[in-house]
Amino acid sequence: MGDTWSRGGWLGQASPMYGKEHMSTGQRRLDIEEIGGVTVARFVDKKILDETNIQNIGNQLFALVDEDGRKKIVLDFSIVEYLSSAALGKLITMDKKVKTAKAKLRLCCIRPEIYEVFEITRLNKIFDIKSTQDEALDGI
Amino acid sequence: MAVHDQFEVVIPSSTEAGQELLERVMGRIESLESFSMKDAFGIRLALDEAIVNAIKHGNGFSPDKTVRVNCTIADDLFRIEIEDQGPGFCLEDVPDPTEEENLERPCGRGIMLMRSFMSKIEYNPTGNKVVLEKIPSTK
Numbered sequence: 510m511g512d513t514w515s516r517g518g519w520l521g522q523a524s525p526m527y528g529k530e531h532m533s534t535g536q537r538r539l540d541i542e543e544i545g546g547v548t549v550a551r552f553v554d555k556k557i558l559d560e561t562n563i564q565n566i567g568n569q570l571f572a573l574v575d576e577d578g579r580k581k582i583v584l585d586f587s588i589v590e591y592l593s594s595a596a597l598g599k600l601i602t603m604d605k606k607v608k609t610a611k612a613k614l615r616l617c618c619i620r621p622e623i624y625e626v627f628e629i630t631r632l633n634k635i636f637d638i639k640s641t642q643d644e645a646l647d648g649i
Numbered sequence: 650m651a652v653h654d655q656f657e658v659v660i661p662s663s664t665e666a667g668q669e670l671l672e673r674v675m676g677r678i679e680s681l682e683s684f685s686m687k688d689a690f691g692i693r694l695a696l697d698e699a700i701v702n703a704i705k706h707g708n709g710f711s712p713d714k715t716v717r718v719n720c721t722i723a724d725d726l727f728r729i730e731i732e733d734q735g736p737g738f739c740l741e742d743v744p745d746p747t748e749e750e751n752l753e754r755p756c757g758r759g760i761m762l763m764r765s766f767m768s769k770i771e772y773n774p775t776g777n778k779v780v781l782e783k784i785p786s787t788k
Binding site: 598 | 664668671687690693694697698701705746747752753754755756757758759761762765
């Protein structure tokens, strides 16, 4: 096998079974992929509204920094159609963890209606948001 | 105005019951031509915030408390009343989440989002009941 196990799952390919230890935080809510040393986390849910779901998402996001020590993270919102304020809260907490860990976080592929939510709440000033995944990966 | 749906329900203070209510309402809204996709997006977001506020912040997820909902869906108006059994709150005490010092707070944006996406939002004096209204954007 050419791929390498790291704490938390495979490196170098999309891993639907990412992080068996993270299964204790609920069903997998993120698809994780490593691209050129950058962790790309893609949300699997179209609607990030449910409180329990948001808790699980938060735990799985935080684990990327707290447990896996990842330094470059891109959150891909391609599939996300709805996002509640509680989900925004988890993103803010994630951003704080990333800054504390001196890591980097970028968001990408946010639909216009979701981006409007970031604008209304002025969170577009907090997060580093790029239009495409390529732009997010470039120079992170 | 043509009223397509009008109902009153009492739901328990659980996430599952809240989501079920949300999907019931949105199923109806999304089937009507009078509400655009953008309207539906805003209603879903605002409604989710209001339901979560009632269940989580109002009733504290208490199994002893319920949320009463009265909903009217018509061609030219969506109106919903959501009343919890909690102590209420003072709207003036909710800080502006867009102020610089509040930007990095993980909570406190629900009411702002409701105001942004609905035509009208009104709380009773106690703060345990909210009325949301949305007039279709084509009207």
